[in-house]
Amino acid sequence: MELRRVQLASPGSxxxxxxxxSQSNADHVFLDLEDSVAPNQKVEARQVVVQxxxxxxxSGKIACVRVNGIDTEWFYGDVIEVVEGAxxxxxxxxxxxxxxxxxxxxxxxxxxxxxxxxxxEVGRIGIEAQIEMAEGMMNVNQVAFASPRLKSLIFGPGxxxxxxxxxxxxxxxxxxxxxxxxxxAIHRIVVAARAAGLQVTDGPFxxxxxxxxxxxxxxxxxxxxxxxxxxxxxxxxxxxxxxxSPSSADVDKARRIMxxxxxxxxxxxxxxxIDGDMVDAATLKMAEIVSAKADAAGL
Numbered sequence: 501m502e503l504r505r506v507q508l509a510s511p512g513s514x515x516x517x518x519x520x521x522s523q524s525n526a527d528h529v530f531l532d533l534e535d536s537v538a539p540n541q542k543v544e545a546r547q548v549v550v551q552x553x554x555x556x557x558x559s560g561k562i563a564c565v566r567v568n569g570i571d572t573e574w575f576y577g578d579v580i581e582v583v584e585g586a587x588x589x590x591x592x593x594x595x596x597x598x599x600x601x602x603x604x605x606x607x608x609x610x611x612x613x614x615x616x617x618x619x620x621e622v623g624r625i626g627i628e629a630q631i632e633m634a635e636g637m638m639n640v641n642q643v644a645f646a647s648p649r650l651k652s653l654i655f656g657p658g659x660x661x662x663x664x665x666x667x668x669x670x671x672x673x674x675x676x677x678x679x680x681x682x683x684x685a686i687h688r689i690v691v692a693a694r695a696a697g698l699q700v701t702d703g704p705f706x707x708x709x710x711x712x713x714x715x716x717x718x719x720x721x722x723x724x725x726x727x728x729x730x731x732x733x734x735x736x737x738x739x740x741x742x743x744x745s746p747s748s749a750d751v752d753k754a755r756r757i758m759x760x761x762x763x764x765x766x767x768x769x770x771x772x773x774i775d776g777d778m779v780d781a782a783t784l785k786m787a788e789i790v791s792a793k794a795d796a797a798g799l
Contacts, residue, residue, distance in 0.1 A: 501796040502562060503527040504652060504699050505728040506740035511536040512565070513545040515552060522556035526737050527728065530564040533578050534596050542574050550585035558589060564628060566594035570603050579607065583614045583625065590625055592651055597659065598629035599636040601646035608647040623649060631689050632656025632703070633663045640689055644696035652699040652727075653689050657682055658706075680720045690725035699727045708733035718743035746794045754790035757783060 507528040510521035513536075521529040531549045533542060549565055567578035583590065595607050607627055615622045627649040631640050637660070644653060660666075666681070680686075686702060693700045702721035705714045714736050718729050728744045731737050746754070757774060761784050764772045771780040 501792050502651070502699070503728075503796050504562070504701055505744035505797075506731050506737050507564075507654075507701055507728060508731045508734065508737060509536065509704065512549045513537045513541045515548050518548070518552035519556055520734065522552070522558055522561075524561075524734055524737060525741070526561060526731065526734075527741075528562040528564060529558070530566045530594050532566045533574070533582075534566050534568050542568065543577065546578060546581040547585070549582055553582075553586035553589040558591075562591045563589060564592040564594050565590060566596060569595075569597040570606060571597070576610070579610050580614060583611065583620075584618055587614065587618060587620050587625065592626040592628050594628045594630065594654070596630045596656070597633050597636065598631060598643050599633050600639055601642040604629055604643060604646035604650065608649050611649070625649070626651040628652045628654055628701075630654045630656045630703075632659040634660075635663075637685060637688065640692045641695075644692040644698060650696065650698055652701055653693040654701045654730075655682070655686050655689050655703045655726075657685075657703045660685060680724070683724065686721065686724045686726065694725070700725060702726045702729040704730040704732045705736070706732060708736060711735065711739055715739050715743060745797050746790050746799060748799070750790055751794040751799055754787035754794070757787040758791060761787075 504527055506526050507530060508521050508524055508526035510518050510529055510531055512518070512531045512533045518531055531552060533545055533549060537545045553563060565582050568574040579593065593607060593611065595604065598604055604627060611625050612622055615625070627647055628651055629643055631637055631643065631653055632655070636643065640653070644650065690700050702717070705717045707713060718740050721729050722743055729740050731740055757779055760774060761772060761779050771778055773779065
């Protein structure tokens with residue numbers, strides 16, 4: 501199981517920040533060529549990203565590049581220059597504004613052509629698709645099954661907020677609403693992703709100084725089924741790792757459930773009680789997920 505408890509955003513035009521990202525304890529770092537890079541720096545940033553992928557040590561984390569959307573003049577150049585220049589050090593490409601399954605297919609085929617041309621293992625580079633427009637949300641079920649390269653779906657609250665004309669000026673912040681304002685959007689992505697066997701990541705919380713607000717946002721995303729959340733600042737990394745890692749108490753109980761319920765099955769029992777809770781086959785599946793996440797995190 502790959503860990504995506506936290507995805508650190510690093511501007512692709514800033515080599516120093518990319519190096520810091522490679523040295524961080526984030527599970528996943530995406531070298532960004534999209535929103536964090538000014539239009540007049542986008543072409544030059546490609547070679548900065550290539551240099552960072554080739555020169556820095558990305559072991560122990562997922563190295564990802566977010567390219568510009570397919571509706572821009574930069575998309576094809578981003579993919580070709582980055583993959584041809586550093587494809588052997590690249591784990592995934594993040595595709596923003598994945599509105600249709602065709603968008604994912606287009607990236608898949610372009611990656612296949614480059615891999616074949618450069619002698620890279622065909623299909624090794626994965627795709628992470630951002631759902632951040634009304635059209636993308638409407639088509640999320642089809643997007644989730646668009647390519648065997650897909651690894652995860654990511655909710656983009658900023659562009660999505662603008663797309664559906666929701667109130668607010670701070671990305672990821674909770675406006676006045678009786679509950680989690682993006683409950684429906686995130687859970688719809690979660691359902692599509694899980695049906696396709698993908699992971700799910702919640703997007704950014706822009707007020708990076710408000711760590712309590714960020715923690716609350718992480719906890720809500722976890723409750724809705726997400727595997728992790730973006731960090732727009734290194735100061736958010738440890739909070740996300742803490743929230744999205746199973747607690748020692750949960751890990752102990754999960755492993756106890758696995759042992760005791762499997763023994764119960766061997767004894768011919770379909771349900772038992774553990775610490776006052778009814779435990780059955782569904783509980784076993786929940787416990788196995790907790791245990792697998794703990795194993796992946798070395799807990």
